[in-house]
Each structure stands twice: as C-alpha cells, then as structure tokens.
Amino acid sequence: MSTGKHAKTPTNSGAGTRLTGAEIMWATLEGEGVSVVFGYPGGAILPAYDALRKFPIRHVLVRHEQGAAHAADGYARASGKVGVAIATSGPGATNLVTGIATAMLDSVPMVCITGQVSSKVLGTDAFQEVDITGITLPVTKHNYVVTRAEDVAKTIREAFLVARSGRPGPVLVDITKDAQQGLAEFDFAAAAPKPHRPHPMLKTESASILQAADLIRSAKKPVILAGHGIMQSSACQQVLTFAERMRIPVASTLLGLGAFPASHPLSLGMMGMHGEAWVNHAIQQADLLIACGMRFDDRVTGTLATYAPNAKKIHIEVDPAEINKNVKVDVALIGDLKEALEALLPHLPPKSTKHESAWLKEIESSKGEVAVRDIKNLPDSGHLYAAHVIHDLWRATEGKAIVVTDVGQHQMWEAQYYKHNEPRTLITSGGLGTMGFALPAAIGAKIACPDKEVWVVAGDGGFQMTAAELSTAAQEELDLNIAVVNNGYLGMVRQWQEFFYEKNYQSSPLRSPDFVKLAEAHGIRGTAVRKRPEVLPAVKEARGHKGPFVINFLVEKEDSVYPMIPAGSALHEMIRRPNRNPLVETADDK
C-alpha cells in the first residue's frame, strides 16, 4: 500500500509554515487521514495535548492506556485503517505494551505515540523516564525516538508507511518533550517517506504460479486454508472466485472467520484446536492445502509430525519469514495475496463438477450428527448454555453485527456459533490471546463503524480486566452492546484443569460484582439473564436502547468447549462432547 492515497492536505501545511513539534505531530496525523485517536495525557505529552484543540481530531479518553492500545487496534481491525494510541512517558508508555504486543501478534496496523522526557535528560532516570523503545523493540514492527521538532513529521509519516506496508504491525514513535516544544518548518509533502526498500525475497515467480496451478488442477482432495491475511490484503473476492471456480472447500482460522462467507456451501468452518471434527478431518485427509494468508500457528496444526500427512502444500504469504517456519511447503508464493491470486486465476479453468462431488460428499458425510450447530428449537432443559446465548445473538442480529470477543471459552463458542458472513465482523485477539481486549477494542470498532451494530462478548474474568472502560463508553455515549458470558469461572482454565489436571480447580473460580449494578454505577443500562427464554428479549432490549447496554448472562458454570484437540496432539485426536449432551440434537430449521 502506498501512503499517497491516504494522505490529505493537513490544516496547517505547506512550505514555510513554522509550527511547534506538537502542532506538527497533529498536523501530520491529520495529513495521514487520522480523525480519531485514543489516549491518556501526562506530563511528557502535555505539549501535544495543549495543541490538540487546533486540529480536527477527536480524542477518546480511555481509563487505562492498555485500553487506548486495544481501542486503536479494534479501530484498525474494524476499518482497515491505521489506529492511533497516545500515552505519556513512563507508566503511560508501559501500560500500552500489552496492547502493542496484541496488535503485533495479529499483524494489526497501529501507530502509538508516547511522550518522553526532554532530550537533555534522556538516560538519566529522570522522572517518568523509561526506555520504551527498548521495551517495545520485540513487540513492534519498528519504533523511533524523536528528539527534534524538525524530525516529527517525517518520522510519523514513515511510521504510517511501515505500519501499513507488507505484513502490517504496530509502530511506536517516542517524542521527547523538547521536540514537542521546539519550532520547525512544517511541510507535509516534503516529509513523505522514501519508498520502501525492495524486498528481494518477495517473489511470485511465474514458474511457481504455474507449479501451483498444476497442483490445484490435479488435486482430488484440496482444501483452502483461509487466514487473516485475506482481509489484510482485501482479497475476499479473489478467494471466493478461486474456491467457487475450482469447487474447493474452505476452512478458516480464528482470525480468518468472515473472510469467506460462513453460509457459503463451500465453507467448512473453523479449523484447529476447537474446530469441528469434519474440518480437521478434511485437512488430515486432503491431498492439497492452499494456505491463504495464514501462518500454520500451533493452535491450528496440532502436532506437526502428523499434520496433513498426505497433502502437498501451497503457501501464499506476504512475510517470507513464515515460509517453511512450521510446516514445510511445496510451493511458496511470497507476496500480496490478492496479487498472487490474480496471477494464479487465469491458469485455473473452471473445474467440471465430476470430481468435486466425491470429495465434498466425503466431507459432508463425515459431518454426521455432530454437524448440528443450529440449536434454535432445543427443548428448554432449564439450563442456560453459552451456546444458546451466542446462537440467539446470531439469530437476532442476522449475523450482521461486529462481534468483539475477549479470550476464553466464550471466544471459542462465539467462533463456533456465530456465523460471520462478512470480513472484519469478528474482532478477537488470536495470537496473543489477551484477556481484557474485548471492551476497549469494541470501543475502537464502534467509533470506526458508528453505523454498525457492535457487540462485546466477554467472559466474567476478562471483562473485569478492563471493565473501567465502561466509563469511556458512557462518556463517549457509544451505542455498544455488552454481553458478559458469566460462568463464575476462568472457564477456559477450568476446562484445562478438568481435562488435564484432574479437576483441580485451583484459582479458577471467581466471584464477580453484580455486573448490572456495575453498569448502573456508570450510568449504563443493564439486565441479567438466567433462562433461555429471557435471552432474545434481553438482546432485543439492548439493540433498541440508545447508549451502552450490559447483559449479564448467568450461564451453566461447568460447560466445556468441544471438540478439543489437546495442545501437542494430532489434529484428528480430539476430545468429543460426551454423549447425550443437550446441545447435540437434530437440526430443525433448514
């Protein structure tokens, strides 16, 4: 991506304009197309805050800097634009770190700006001085220290280029107080970054394209592995064309959900640790895997020794360091996914439907009874399961809401029961698995997409990690719906303890405040739901309500996510839901 199309002329710009570093900072952000930032002020960044009023940029005051980073992340994931978080030096900067690492592991484009002590006292352990570029070195794509006002514009512009180019990621710019206060000439255009250096390892050579096309044409049991990169590269249409033309079923990673419509007949669903049996079986049986913008993370491969043993592998990936990292591949197309698929498609004549049916039928038949995920008409056993909650939420929102999850069992249930048909509608921390992500990220997502319905789905544990951001949602008067899936446990930890630690529930039960009262204390409406018939009315009430709304779903305490592949096991060695569980019943509403 080039910066050119994002750039617009800032309020104060042009050769000969002299501004403070702080003013240059905002003017440059404006020029990069930024209209909202998430932040928290403090001494070392005060010059910047003082200058903010002169610029058409909205500042969302979070309640903890981790929230600022997650909000910027959620904003970026929902919009595809670069999210911006701002914090002061020292503790403000260190509070960003978890959010930066979360964005790094999921390749989210983000620019964090931190204040720093004056360059004259750098390195002296001055008040609130920390080496934030040192601390964030391994969790940023790149970072910078700026000590002079004249370097502010070009550094921020370069940071945006780095954040959004190639495999996107977070970039941190640490600006000393004197750089914010100093005067310099501001010329937005002249501060344009140099073009990115050519990357000699990026190559989708025509020989490899032909080789890939050969493999695809002759495959009998192919599977497309759809990852986050499809959204990053805006290649949803190309993947759809590819799958439909060649009649290839599509399995998704957690972060890939939504890139390929869940309701499409060729969609298999989520692969990996909590993927459905038939999805993982299809991968194990396949003779060809075409990995599109995914990185064979250990949560999706299980043990590598037995991963897809009969399959040739084609890896289409923008980051050369991912090639052959976990899984050895036969053909690598290294570069932008959309471009690679566009180069590939002309070599793929539409497949006759003869071969297709055998493989697709094989998968279909392996679904069997367990395929039933539609639980609308389940008899009401008096229990409220998280699956009910997610299922009803999906029905009520017609699968069109942006759902931002936290991390744990509820996250996996969301992935299993909410069918995402559109890209960027599931926002979740995959790589780092950061509890506390959901609420602040949803604030960012809602601000990015004010016309979209946004739901938080969080556990009782993770919700409490960043619940202070309820105040932010209230202050910003965001129309945000918050579903707390309250099972009284750090549920995913409890599940592992049940399966692998002889039910030694050490430190996993947790007592929570009354979330409805907590909401009310923030001036936010809330309601509790204990029974299945109460789910839809509560969801309806939340949807109709203007402003934030919290629903405390008091669900079955000791339910587990099935199926489950224990970490380090083979993809086909899964723990299945015990028999006669009320959640496995016959489908009704086809």
Next chain:
Amino acid sequence: MLHTFVALVEDKPGVLTRVASLFRRLNINIVSLTVGHSERAGVSRMTIVCEASPTAGHRIAASLYKLENVLQVDDIGQLSHVARELALIKVAATPQTRSQVFELAEVFRARIVDLAPESLMIEITGVESKIEGLIQVLNEAGDRILEISRTGRMVMRRGQHTSKVLDAMRVPGVETIAEFQAEEDSAAPSDLLMAEETGL
C-alpha cells in the same frame, strides 16, 4: 552448523541492538559479529556468524529483512568468498625467550607489533583456522598467552557482486565502483590469493 550473513544496515543508533535482539528472540547464539563502515555513506556492514540448524538460513535472512534498518542481507552459505579475521595476541616473553616466538610468528606470516621487557604482541590476519593454529603452537611451545583479542570473521564474496537492493534504492556507493568492477571481471582470482585463503 555455522551460518555466515553479510548485512548492510543503516548507520543509526540502536541498529546493532535490533539485530542482536533478533538472534536472541530466535534463540540463536551469535558466534561473532563485526560491524564497520561500508563503501556507502550512512550504510554499515555487518558480518554475522551464528550456530543454527542447516535449514535455518532462510528464516534468519527473512527475519533480518523484517528489521526496517536492514537494507540487504546475503546468506554466504556455499557462495565463493574470502573470509578473514584479525587477532592480537599478547605473549609473555623475555629478551631471552623472544626469538622462539619470532620464529613461530614468521611461519604464520604474523607480525610483531609491540615489544616490552616481559611481553610482546602479535598481529595475525587470516582465516580462523590459521589464527587457531598459531594459538595452538604457541601453547604447545610453552609460551604463555596473556591476552587474545579477535575481530571475528569478515567476509566478502568473490568476483563482481554489489548490492542490487542498494542500487535500486540509489544509495550512492564509491565513485570508482564501475571501473573497479571492470578490472575485477577480467582478472581471475590469482593463485596467490587462493593460497592465502586456504593458508595455514
């Protein structure tokens, strides 16, 4: 297996940390790392030697390219190249025992660069095995080594080879580079050079 990389990097503060931190993150031990100016202003040249599995080369090079300050990486591998290391070795020697050390140094084409009443200093350049050879014979001869300082390996590929990446970026190099290459093309590596390379 030992891997050798030549990396051209921006000459800016913190770049060495970024490179070193990358190897730490990959849990790979750096055997030696030398840095100095290159033929281009603002561009430093590193030679990095590390111990890693035989298949790790691609991943290391690709990971180095992920660092914004790294401009070009060459995985030397089996490519034909010249490798050199410089060492300073301080040996305990009195006027009575010096001559024996002089002789050994001469065999290794090393130079004596400092003489003191109780010690002398040897400067030796060559491939690692040559330097190790000298250290070994000094030890065997009973000469007490007081200090050793080694630069670590530096390498340069043989024949015409310049950075395509930097050329594409128009990072200016030395002015004479074109003439220099013409000469290099016509002259095959001399026997003498080859002999030096395999040296002692």
